[in-house]
Amino acid sequence: MTPLERVVREEWGRLVALLLAQFRRLDLVEDALAEAVATAQERWTAESAPDNPAGWLMTAARRRILDRLRAEAMAARKEPLLTVEAERRPQEGVMVDDGSVVDDDLLRLVLMCAHPALPPEGASALSLRLVMGLSTSDIARLFLVPEPTMAARITRAKKKIVTAGIPFAIPGTDAIGERLDVVAHTAYLAFTAGYAPGSGPDLLRAELAGEAIRLARVAHELRPSDTLAHLLVLMTLQHSRRDARVGPDGSLVLLADQDRGLWHHDEIAESLAVLEVASSRPEPSSTLARSYRLQALVAAEHASAPSPADTRWDRIAGLYAVLEELVPSPAVRVARAVAVAEAEGPRAGLGLLDGVEMSGHRLPAVRGELLARAGDIARARAALEESVALCDNAIERRHLEGRLEELGA
Known part of the structure; x- marks a missing residue:
């Protein structure tokens, strides 16, 4: 990964936020940052990349925004007011219940x-x-x-x-509650993107997943909620397996084949304790909170199983059935089909996939694997070939191609 790719991946949000905090012009900020990245692509090489890539992009974008503001101000004859106001604008925080400022x-x-x-x-x-x-x-x-x-x-x-x-700006604590479900949903989507990149060379982006957890934790500290509490448990349990998901050669390691000694058991223990306390309270009224609670319980089943053979797939299948009733979606149905296949056999799982439609490569990949386990090799190969054609992630595609080779042999 080049220095530019790394800084864009890891610092994009912070750069947008810092520029927006100073200039308050979303229409200018993203365009200016994109132009700065384009300039860096032309100028930077492995030998000439700056010592502080994020600072370079920040400075370049800031100059572009100031140029635009001066042009606008010149037209309106108000240049001094705009530029001075933009350069001196203070940061803002919000006072929370304990008197600290977020x-x-x-x-x-x-x-x-x-x-x-x-x-x-x-x-x-x-x-x-x-x-x-x-x-x-x-x-x-x-x-x-x-x-x-x-x-x-x-x-x-x-x-x-x-x-x-x-x-x-961060709204007052009275107004922030109505936005927390959106924050939680955004954090979980970002976390999902970290563990299932749709494209590119990486199997997972642990730093993106970690940033999503941090975002949810800051929001939860600002205004605790059942939604964020269960989401944090869910994400932390899944994140605890990060070091075991990728092999020494960069290949995908399936859950059943992971070295559980590489799991972060301190994070698991802490999350299971939080989940136990949360589960002792009445069930959340929010649909989103209940869905995160069910998914956290699934993650807990995986995290607490000493070995793959000890995984209680029947309980996981039952949890997914409840989740599908609560929030029906093709993705939940596919996850439930995998659990049912483990508990009752591949044909039972395949039965749940009849009529399911979902974009992307995951549905044909699951169907192909279950067909292979059921002994229908020709149809399994066809499904896996479809999945390979749809997969834009290099490591996942290589895994699927390897599975195809095994079936061919």
């Missing part, structure tokens, strides 16, 4: 995108674009919609923020 640029950016004036889907999509720097194509995969549809959705959301004058 001043988190990424949280402020997400909360701006979570404004009630924006539809939830547009809010989450825009947050993923601005905060996490995900490509429009990868965001479209997360929402299971075509890329042009997602591009239009993000554009509408950005225009709404500009035209409605939505402030870049």
Whole structure:
């Protein structure tokens, strides 16, 4: 990975937030940062990359914004007012119940995108674009919609923020509650993108997943909620397996083959203790909180099993059945089919996939694996070939191609 790719991946959201905190012009910030990245692509090489890549991009983008502001100010004969105001604008924080001040640029950016004036889907999509720097194509995969549809959705959301004058600020604690579900949904989508990159050379982006957890934790500290509490348990349990998911050669390691000694058992123990306390309370009323609770219970089953043979797949299948009744979706059905196949056999799992439609490579990959286990090799190969053709992640595609070779042999 080049220095530019690394800084764009790891620092994009912070750069957007810092520039927006100073200039309050979303229409200028993203364009200026994109132009700075384009310039860096032309100028940087492995030998000439700056010592502080993020600082270089920040300075370059800032100069472009100031140039635009001066041009606008010159036309309006107000240049001194605009440039001085932009350079001196203070940072803002919000006072919480214990008297401390929360001043988190990424949280402020997400909360701006979570404004009630924006539809939830547009809010989450825009947050993923601005905060996490995900490509429009990868965001479209997360929402299971075509890329042009997602591009239009993000554009509408950005225009709404500009035209409605939505402030870049953390609202008071009384107003923040209504936005937390959007923040939680955004954090989980970012986490999912970290563990299932739709494209690129990496099997997982642990730093993106870790940033999603941090975002949810900051929001939970600001205003504790059942939704964020269960989401944090869910993400932390899944994140605890990060070092075992990739082999020494960079290959994908399936859950059943993972070295459980590499799991972060301190994180697992802490999360299971939090889940036990949360489960002793009445069931959450929020649909989103209940869905995260069910998924956290699934993750807990995996995390607490000493070995793959000890995994209680019947319980996991039951939890997915409840989850599907609560929030029906093709993705939940596919996950349930995998669990049922482990508990009752591959043909039982295949039966649940009849009539399921879902974009991307995961559905044909699961169908192909279950068909192979059921002994239907010809149809298994056809499904896996379809999955390979649809897979844009290099490591997953290599894993699928290896499975095809095994079936051919």
